[in-house]
Amino acid sequence: MTRIGVIGAGYWGPNLIRNFAEMDEVELVAVADRDADRLAGVLKRYPSVRGESDGAAILADDSIEAVVIVTPAETHHAIAKRALEAGKHVLVEKPLTMKTDEARDLIALADQKKLVLMTGHTFEYNPAVRHLKKIVRSDDFGGIRYIYATRVNLGVFRAGINAMWNLAPHDLSIVFYLLEEEPIAVRALGQSFLKPGIEDVVFLYLEFPSGKIAHVHVSWLDPSKVRRVTVVGGKKMAIYDDLDSEQKLKIYDRGFDSVLFEEGGIRDYQVRLRGGDIHAPKIEGTEPLRVECAHFIECIRDGKTPLSDGRSGLRVVAGLEAAAESLANGGKRVLIP
Ligand SMILES: NC(=O)c1ccc[n+]([C@@H]2O[C@H](COP(=O)([O-])OP(=O)(O)OC[C@H]3O[C@@H](n4cnc5c(N)ncnc54)[C@H](O)[C@@H]3O)[C@@H](O)[C@H]2O)c1
Structure with missing residues (x-):
């Protein structure tokens, strides 16, 4: 039995609490929240x-081996640092921290103390995203060309962080997971309408060393809820729609065939449209958060490195930190070290 404590029982905390409470190999010992009613x-x-x-x-309870941190992003570093210092394995919600220095600090501490440090990149545990990865990385897909993601809705507004820090960690983690590449540069444009200095809508453009590109549109000021990722490949294309309960994944056997021809000394590309079938594979209905929680416990028990470990959290924070610099400088191209 792994003895667990959860810090934060606001909007998202109850989902983690429910999953850990239902797991046979876990004893949920305590839950903390500063809000007495929520608790x-x-x-x-x-x-x-x-x-x-x-x-x-x-953190002061020595009988608790692992801590789950589901507090606002601005508090993650301070609480996670104290938890690691107290010798506890840590699962921190996304984003891991608000600065790359802070993420590096947590990674070093977890390494030094041989503790599990995991980030709550839920979508990496989502059966549809995992299936999508198998498809887009198969030879049949013809290599990923570019990806774009849309995560918009009316709400939930956050007063402490902008829509990018709140929503884009999911899309960056999905894009990095699919591409298995880290971006070299980012540009970000956005605007605040509700509270000065807190952008409600942000558009991110990421460049990767292989020449692939990704675009992410996030907003909490939009008339309708959209959670969609489109992947365009050399031979096929795919759409992952998280809100479509029946056909979360659609694979389009469509594209262009581009052939170089030479005639009478002229060399040019002949581009021909190819239209084919649309296939919607069956996706297993397992709750992604359950897979994520089980993975955390498995990593503690077997001494394994989580799929979304501290380094995976750092990659996302590095992308967001560079994007924040670009956002503050009118969309300037910012290199990601
Ligand atoms: N993985 C996902 O899909 C997903 C979805 C939503 C939110 N989140 C993440 O979960 C985290 C929490 O988001 P939320 O929407 O639940 O926020 P929230 O503001 O609704 O809840 C946070 C709670 O933490 C409590 N808290 C803060 N500091 C505390 C402390 N030191 N001790 C005890 N309690 C403390 C607050 O009282 C509050 O109730 C954020 O990092 C967010 O990004 C993840």
Whole structure:
């Protein structure tokens, strides 16, 4: 049994609490939240779980081996650092931190103490995204050319961080997971309408060493909810629509065939449209968060490195940090070290 404590029982915390509470190999010992009403609401469902009014009480409990941090992004580094210092394995929600220095600090500490440090990149545990990866990396797909992702809705507005820091970690983690490449440069443009200095809509453009590109559009100021990733390949194309309950994944056997021809001393490309079938593979219905929680426990038990480890968290933070610099400088191209 792995003894676990969860810090943060706001909007997202209850989902992690439910998953860990339902796992046979886990004992959910305590949940902390500074908001007494939220805490009481969660504890009603789990009467044997101890409630704490601050995360510090969980960190001070030596019987707790692992801590799950589901507090606002701005607090992740400070709480995760204290948890690692207290000798606990840590699962931190996305984004891992708000600065690359902070992410590096956590990685070094976890390495030094031989503790598991995992980031909550939920979509890397999503069966549809995993299936998409198999398809787009197969020879049949003809190599990924470019990816674009849209994650928009009306809400949830955050006062502390902009839409990019709140929403884009998911899309960057999906893009990096699919491409298995890290970007070399980013440009970001956005605007704040509701609260000065907090961008409600952001457009990101990422360049990769292989020449591939990715675009990410995030917003909490949009009339309708869209959660979609489009991958364009050399031979096929794919759309992952997280909101489509029946056909989350669609593979289009469509594209262009471009053939170099030579006639009468003239060399040119002949580009021919190729239209084919659309295929929607069956995707297993497992809850991604359950897969993520089980993976955290497995890594603790077997001493394995998580798929979304501290380095994976750092990649995303590095992309966002560079994008924030670009955003502050009118969309300037910023190199990612
Ligand atoms: N993986 C996902 O799909 C997903 C979805 C939503 C949110 N998130 C992430 O989850 C995290 C939390 O988001 P949220 O929407 O639940 O925020 P929230 O503001 O609704 O909840 C955060 C809670 O943390 C509590 N808190 C803060 N500091 C604390 C401390 N030191 N001790 C005890 N309690 C403390 C607050 O009282 C609050 O109830 C964020 O990092 C967010 O990015 C992830």
